[in-house]
Amino acid sequence: MKLLPGVRVALGDRALAFPHPPTVCLRADGSALAAIEDASDDGASVLVHVDETGVQGRMPLPEGEFGAQPVIVDRGDLGVLVLVDHRIALAIDAGFGTARTVEIEGASEDDAGEPRLTAGGIAHPTPDGDWLTILTDPVSFQNARTIGRLRIDGHAAAWVRTEMLDGADYPMSGARTASGTATAPILGDALDVGAERFVSAEGSDRMSMLKYGADFFTLAAVDAESRVTRRLYEESGWKRMPGKHGIRARFTTDGASAILSPVFGTGDWKGRQRMLTLADGMLEEVPRVRGAAGFALVDVRGDHALLASPDEVLFATLDR
Numbered sequence: 001m002k003l004l005p006g007v008r009v010a011l012g013d014r015a016l017a018f019p020h021p022p023t024v025c026l027r028a029d030g031s032a033l034a035a036i037e038d039a040s041d042d043g044a045s046v047l048v049h050v051d052e053t054g055v056q057g058r059m060p061l062p063e064g065e066f067g068a069q070p071v072i073v074d075r076g077d078l079g080v081l082v083l084v085d086h087r088i089a090l091a092i093d094a095g096f097g098t099a100r101t102v103e104i105e106g107a108s109e110d111d112a113g114e115p116r117l118t119a120g121g122i123a124h125p126t127p128d129g130d131w132l133t134i135l136t137d138p139v140s141f142q143n144a145r146t147i148g149r150l151r152i153d154g155h156a157a158a159w160v161r162t163e164m165l166d167g168a169d170y171p172m173s174g175a176r177t178a179s180g181t182a183t184a185p186i187l188g189d190a191l192d193v194g195a196e197r198f199v200s201a202e203g204s205d206r207m208s209m210l211k212y213g214a215d216f217f218t219l220a221a222v223d224a225e226s227r228v229t230r231r232l233y234e235e236s237g238w239k240r241m242p243g244k245h246g247i248r249a250r251f252t253t254d255g256a257s258a259i260l261s262p263v264f265g266t267g268d269w270k271g272r273q274r275m276l277t278l279a280d281g282m283l284e285e286v287p288r289v290r291g292a293a294g295f296a297l298v299d300v301r302g303d304h305a306l307l308a309s310p311d312e313v314l315f316a317t318l319d320r
Contacts, residue, residue: 001275002319003297003305005289007052008312013039015311021188021250021261022308023070025122026301031056032313033080035070035120045070047082049096052315057096062088067141069120071133073152074253081152083118086135089157106159108148114138116146116162119187122299123150124251126192134187135162142206145184147199147226165201169228171236172204173215185218189258191251191278197222198232198278200249200258209263213244219258219276232281233260251278252300259286259297273297289316 015036016022023035031051037043047070049057061070064085073081073089080092086108092099108116116135123131131150137143149161167183186209188200198221203214216236220228238245246263258276260283265271273286273296286297295307295314307314 001284001287003287003289003307004317004319005292006315006317008314009050009052009054010312011036011048011050011055013311015039016308021121021248022298023072023120023122024298024306024308024313025072025074025253026299026304026306027074028076028301030301030304030315032299032306032315033072033074034308034313035061035072035082045084047072047080047090047092050313059090059092059096059099061090062101064088065115065117067136068117071118071121071123073123073131073150075152081157083123083133083150086115086117086148086159091155102155102157104150104157104159108135108146108159108162110138116148117141119144121189121250122253124189124191124253124255127194130160132190132192134189137186140207144187144206147187147190163226165199165222165226169220170201170218171216171234173236173239185216188249189251191255193255193278196229197226198251198258199226200251202248203246209246213238213264214246215239217247217249219249219260232278233276233283250298254301257300259300261296275300289314 038046045061047059068085071083079094081089083089089102091102119134119136123133133148134144135146135148137145146162151160164184170185185201188202191198201218203209219233220231244264249258249260251258260274262269276283294309298308299306303318305316305318
């Protein structure tokens with residue numbers, strides 16, 4: 001696998017939030033969408049549409065509930081829906097000329113009525129036309145434990161289901177409770193491919209991971225009851241090892257792979273990203289791009305690849 005660099009496009013001073021996976025995605029036409037924090041406007045959130053010739057459109061996003069992060073729902077020719085929190089979204093037309101506010105119906109709360117907030121990232125389409133998003137634990141917005149299913153019908157949007165993973169399927173060493181008595185790991189991403197769902201579970205607790213390191217990472221296929229059917233990649237026992245360990249993952253918008261990024265520069269990976277092919281479980285190291293040391297791979301769509309630094313995106317070609 002090789003990455004052949006193309007054009008860099010500036011997004012603004014400290015536009016993207018790292019080390020968290022930024023909310024950036026490739027579109028079918030090879031352009032990109034990015035939710036940025038505009039440093040020139042007191043950190044206001046903005047959605048930008050970017051191609052290799054530069055920024056083609058900008059749309060300010062309304063302020064969401066404290067702790068919520070924007071989620072991009074790319075609907076192609078139907079435009080873009082950006083969830084700013086669990087109740088409000090901005091519907092933007094395909095030409096980035098107009099936008100309207102949409103109230104999201106349905107419940108995204110836990111049993112006590114506390115809201116599960118949007119955790120950022122890219123919503124992935126399901127085979128039946130819904131969209132999968134990741135929602136936070138109401139107890140701590142830093143912990144994302146819930147898969148939310150969003151349905152869009154014309155000008156209406158609604159939550160139709162929320163679910164968590166079963167902690168019994170994962171090597172959790174520091175189990176936390178969420179939504180009453182259910183114990184669930186923190187989630188990185190979720191993707192449906194045909195009748196199969198893939199998930200990344202990234203430890204027991206995000207705050208503990210950042211301070212001490214994670215206890216495990218699992219990328220697995222699950223069934224309709226969210227129980228693990230097969231493990232594509234797993235590491236555990238980190239709490240007994242020296243140093244801090246952790247992996248974050250996001251699925252590519254073409255639905256073919258997962259990009260695995262180490263949280264820390266220590267351990268066997270030494271800060272290097274890997275890409276896992278979902279069809280066969282093959283794991284490859286993401287090659288470094290000369291002259292782009294500050295960039296990380298954030299999305300792949302066929303032979304198109306997108307890398308990002310805190311203030312630029314880099315369009316590239318993936319040569320397998």
